[in-house]
Amino acid sequence: MNNRPITTMQAVAVIVSTIIGIGILTFPRFMAEAGDSGAPMVTASGIFIAFIGFWFTASVCRKFPNETLFIFSRRLVGAGLADFLTGLIVVFFAFSSGITMRQFGEVCVSVIFKKTPIEAVILLMLLLGCLSIRRNIVKFTYIHAFYLPLILLPVLIIILVSLKEIDVLNLLPVTGNQLTPRKFTTGMLTSASLYQGTFILTLLVPFMKKPQKVMKAGASALLLIVSIYVLIVIVSVGMFGAQETLLLFYPTLETARSISLGAGLLERFDAIFIIVWVISIFTTIFSNFYMAAYAFKELARFQDHRLVASFLLPFIFGSSLLPDNVFQTYDIASATAMFGLILLTFYPFLLWLTATIREKRGRSA
Template sequence: MEETKEVTTVQAATTLISTIIGVGVLPLPLFAVRAGETGAPFITLLGIGIAVLGLLIVTKLGIRHSDQTIITYSEDIIGKWLGRFFSLFVILFFTILTALAAREFGAVVITAVLLETPLEVTVLVMLLLAAISARNSMNTFAYIHNFYIPIILAPVLIIVALSLKNANFLYVRPIIASGFRDSFYGALTIAALFQGSFIMTLLIPSMKKPQSAMKAGLWAIFISGGLYLLIVLATVAIFGAEEMKKLYWPTLELARTTSLPGNILQRLDVIFISVWVIAVFTTIFASYFLTIHSIKQLFRLQDHKMLAYFMLPFIFVLAMIPQNIVQMYEVIKMIGRAGLMVTILYPMLLFLVDVMKRKRRKKSEAT
């Protein structure tokens, strides 16, 4: 690696948290309720479990190859050409993920805030901001995430905590309210919202103590997953499962119905939207950064900066493909579930092959 190892364990954890908590915060309860009705919190918990499994595998692999990213060590594990072939899928997936996150951001903004602003403008502005920021080094990347994490976490936790005073926990009973098939697909959709944790593959080679990456990852999943679970629990307990099916962004409605004690501020949705914009930026920034760094390593380029603007038009075009909000969320769910093959099954395959190769090597050395 050309960069010094300056990323701390805390910075790695905060980077993961701010990457995971992003645009998916708004539709999260809707995805969970459609899959599990009153059992939405249980579905969310299952999704978090799947996400933990994926992060553990990616982190374990990264620690075993602490000076490389998945783009480079995959070539050592399964061969140069096969590794590059699968790396193309990783790059393609995170390119699409960046585009869909930007499109979802644009859809929310022109619907809830800037009603007269063209969709293309909001999407392009966010992508341009991410492209400019992605030209920085890994250390600056980690510092940016570390700076924004209190601004993201504190207001959301306060809003969720204040909203619980209006909760009716009868709305979350029975705890398991759907069949195995619906629960499984719902859990996969929720797990897809944690795919930003794949940025760990890029963080480990720049960490001062790569062995502490597991600790950082577990703390990140615990905090971000706990926040997601609280949001789903609060929205279901306040609106009820049937009412939530009519809302595209239940979390935004939760903020609108919450006020500070003493009516100091009767609507917190303005604060929430401001925080959400920052959270979306950090998520898109991370996936954009991961995309261009992966391309740089795949083609053995000296620098990633020129790729930041080069990829911008491609990502923008992809972002504008969905025709409307309904189609956009159908694409997001489909791509998200399919992407689990890239973020969980592929690293699992690499891990199994790597373990077998090392065992075989030890046997041959012993003989």
């Protein structure tokens, strides 16, 4: 078979299913906090910041269509610095998958699986991820692309069904009440930190049929994600009003709970939603875990990443157990996301800068 089998559509699918994950449950609360009734606008504005990091990543990857970022970064900025930053990437992605899993564990335990211990919820998912990672990047792409419809469908159903319950007054003024530049910037950064995950395409580029289209793929994926997030924010803020959204810990779940389909056909829509949402969490964790394992393999110059995955498992599990309670979990999660935003914006920027200045290029595909 072809050794560059990944299509542009599949690349889009990978990015979308990587980014859509746990964030969607709490997202409207953060946005309402930052923008009040202007929450949808704040949500949409995050794309600009998210796009900067993505643009650098994509354009530097396009220059080296045959290698992953971890390889060519050594030639660009020197092995020492490159390895150090790769190490940071490993730590970030490993920690990030742990903390994501913890967040999901908290949701599960408080909403539906009340009798299941949180450690079991986390460990089961991490084991599943660990076993699934032991395959190559093409299969990794297949998994994402296969699950994408199952991720988009429940979100779209929630949005469509709850549209009729929206009170437009709750969304006015569109710019929000007393929106200060400071609050707006914080909100923008928060939303941008939730859109990250585009970095995953550094793994895909060497296997893409048309590596030059990576920019298009990422951009359309980001647009798709932002429109879904904006719709979710519109729905929950429009339904509850900004001030009430602030009081809800999982506004998206509350939205799901307050809708009903038909005459009591599905009474506990939020439970069904959480069960289906396991898939979306799996794809997110799978991506992060894969990225961490793959980067570690490159860092240590191993032949393949399969064993690395098993060794990373205890660390990821440990990091997911670090926070003491659900509030601390969210604080740590936000801090991690912010760190990731900085790292994954400036590192690609650094690489792009050196590549442009030194006019280095890889062989074209």
